[in-house]
Amino acid sequence: MESTTDFNAAFIWIVSTLFLLICSSSILFILMFNKKVLRKNKEIQKLEEKRKIDLVNNTLEIQEMERKKLGANLHDDIGPMLSTIKMQINQLGVNASNDEKYTKLGQYLDKTIQDLRGISKNLFPSILQEFGLVEALKDLKDQLNSTNVINVALNISKTLPVFDKNIELSIYRICQEFLNNTIKHANAKNLSILLSNEDNEINLCLSDDGVGIDMEKLKSRKKGIGLKSMELRAKAMNASFDFTSKLGGGSKLLITFNNESNEVRNP
Numbered sequence: 001m002e003s004t005t006d007f008n009a010a011f012i013w014i015v016s017t018l019f020l021l022i023c024s025s026s027i028l029f030i031l032m033f034n035k036k037v038l039r040k041n042k043e044i045q046k047l048e049e050k051r052k053i054d055l056v057n058n059t060l061e062i063q064e065m066e067r068k069k070l071g072a073n074l075h076d077d078i079g080p081m082l083s084t085i086k087m088q089i090n091q092l093g094v095n096a097s098n099d100e101k102y103t104k105l106g107q108y109l110d111k112t113i114q115d116l117r118g119i120s121k122n123l124f125p126s127i128l129q130e131f132g133l134v135e136a137l138k139d140l141k142d143q144l145n146s147t148n149v150i151n152v153a154l155n156i157s158k159t160l161p162v163f164d165k166n167i168e169l170s171i172y173r174i175c176q177e178f179l180n181n182t183i184k185h186a187n188a189k190n191l192s193i194l195l196s197n198e199d200n201e202i203n204l205c206l207s208d209d210g211v212g213i214d215m216e217k218l219k220s221r222k223k224g225i226g227l228k229s230m231e232l233r234a235k236a237m238n239a240s241f242d243f244t245s246k247l248g249g250g251s252k253l254l255i256t257f258n259n260e261s262n263e264v265r266n267p
Helices: 002-095 099-123 126-131 133-146 165-186 215-220 225-236
Strands: 151-156 190-198 201-208 240-246 250-258
Touching: 126 133, 126 165, 133 151, 133 165, 133 190, 165 190, 165 201, 165 225, 165 250, 215 240, 225 240, 225 250
Parallel strands: 151 190
Antiparallel strands: 190 201, 201 250, 240 250
């Protein structure tokens, strides 16, 4: 009788142990499977995000190539043609009985040539290629301050690292677009550009004291081309994009990204 009881107890213990082992193995398998699926989903998301960023970069690269081509054509072809016309008008004006007409025509041509040079420079900022981002931003600031339309303040960190050329171009284009939007729409008197480095986290902060935008209305309608363009360039840098504005309180744009280079540029 005792041996039967012992056998039953042993059998129950073995079955219970096997049951627990099977349950534990099943739970462990499910957990490992879910972990594997989650890891795979994350990898797919990363690849998808990388594909989107690559697509944005390719789009911007094509856009910049077209800008460069157009800027070069304006500078090399149309510019000299206008200058030649100006010279011929000046020669005609010397012998003309009504010099005032030729003088005004010459002034219009001077203005056209000047505007053309400005457009060419905006399309293809050669200073950015030749001297880098800091000098290009200083030049952009000086250009605007010389118009006496708006006062631009530029503050750049002395510990700013060396950026990839595409990053430099994106930062420059974002600043350029924000400045253009401010001048066209904001009726601002002051604009600030701040480019800082905090433990290799780069912050680009642009702000103005203009009329501002109703953010609720902005959310309910399509974004303008300028805002979309800046957001697209931020995405290409894998940067965060935070635009805020208030009616009567100006606008502010904060772009934040991590820089992979540890090389510090010369001050």
